[in-house]
Amino acid sequence: MTFDAQGSLFGDGGMAAPARTSAPDPQAIRGRLGRLLETLRKSESMPLSDKDMRMWQTVIPNMTRWLPDDEADAIRSEFAYEMDRLGASV
Structure with a gap:
């Protein structure tokens, strides 16, 4: 049997990442991307x-x-x- 005097910095290894409880809201995504696209459309x-x-x-x-x-x-x-129109490489 081996004894690790320092112990593990990460616990016993039984930890898992928290599970996502909900999916992103499509309306919020539409709003955020819509605002970005509107900004790009209006820009010279x-x-x-x-x-x-x-x-x-x-x-x-x-x-x-x-x-x-x-x-x-x-x-x-x-x-x-819009990226092409504004001279950016995509």
Whole structure:
């Protein structure tokens, strides 16, 4: 038998990540993405910093997973169009 004088920093290993209790609200997703797209539509030049632009390029595909496929495709397509129009690479 071995004895670990320090003990485990992570407990006995029986810990699990908390389970998600609810799915994201599609209305909240629509609102947030709608506001972003509206900002992009109204802009003559890129309104996002490089950091924010890269973040949204990652977040949009993930957020739209919670929407119906046709709606998600339309949002991703419009985002790509606006990024192209404003001179950003997607």
